[in-house]
Amino acid sequence: MNKSILPSAIQDxxxxxxxxxxIKAFNIDTKKLLLFPIENVDEDLLPILAxxxxxxxxxxxxxxxxKEQKQKLIKNSFKNHCKKGTMPSxxxxxxxxxxxxxxxxxxxxxxxxxxxxxxxLNIFERELDSKLQNDIKELIKIYKPxxxxxxxxxxxxxxxxxxxxxxRIKTSKKITLKTKGVAL
Numbered sequence: 426m427n428k429s430i431l432p433s434a435i436q437d438x439x440x441x442x443x444x445x446x447x448i449k450a451f452n453i454d455t456k457k458l459l460l461f462p463i464e465n466v467d468e469d470l471l472p473i474l475a476x477x478x479x480x481x482x483x484x485x486x487x488x489x490x491x492k493e494q495k496q497k498l499i500k501n502s503f504k505n506h507c508k509k510g511t512m513p514s515x516x517x518x519x520x521x522x523x524x525x526x527x528x529x530x531x532x533x534x535x536x537x538x539x540x541x542x543x544x545x546l547n548i549f550e551r552e553l554d555s556k557l558q559n560d561i562k563e564l565i566k567i568y569k570p571x572x573x574x575x576x577x578x579x580x581x582x583x584x585x586x587x588x589x590x591x592x593r594i595k596t597s598k599k600i601t602l603k604t605k606g607v608a609l
Contacts, residue, residue, distance in 0.1 A: 463496045471495050483563035486573065488522045497521050505568070510543070515568040519561075523549050531576075533589040541569075542576040553580055 431440055466474065475481040475495065480502045489495045498521050505521070508514035512528060519526045525547040531540040541564070551557055556576070565575055 429506060444479075457537070457586060463500050466496075468492050468495075471499065474499050479506065483560060484567055485518055485564060487560045488564060489558075490549075494521070503559065509568060510570050512573070518564060518568050525549075531549055536576055537573055537574075540574050540576045543578045545578065545580045546583075548580065553582065 429436055429441055429444055431444060453539070463474075472481065472486075475486050475498070478499050479499045480486055485498045486495070489498055501517065501521050505514050506517055508517070512530075516526065516528055524545060527544040527546060529542050529544065531538055534542065536542070545561075548557070560577070561578065565578075569575065
């Protein structure tokens with residue numbers, strides 16, 4: 426089985442020998458040179474791919490928290506750019522960054538025609554500060570249709586908690602109940 430990363434059209438003995446020399450000289454893991462699947466790419470190369478796929482800056486990169494979100498942003502960039510300028514692409518761009526947001530059109534809340542607003546249900550362990558709000562507004566400006574106007578952004582901050590519950594049962598027999606913590 427050929428383990429070369431070269432396209433089959435240029436796999437002759439000279440190119441394969443050159444590839445082996447490069448691998449030995451630089452001790453390169455060739456799997457990291459493959460761009461797809463994106464999971465193989467080193468984290469240092471992700472900003473280069475982000476620039477190539479037009480997701481750098483306010484198009485999502487500023488809001489990505491970890492390597493997985495950056496990879497997901499790059500993976501879905503083609504689909505998002507195909508639908509760019511539509512409301513579904515805006516919702517998908519936020520979902521790629523791991524944010525739960527609900528889009529409300531003007532008719533649902535009694536706003537002016539062609540207006541909308543967002544309810545952020547969970548921003549998942551991010552600090553709610555002016556930088557985050559500004560980055561979200563800029564992302565919305567980039568992905569929203571040109572004919573639409575953002576009215577407001579609402580944040581509902583959620584946290585994880587343990588809730589203990591103890592059911593009460595009244596019987597004539599003796600019953601032993603054990604409680605168990607439930608994470609929400």
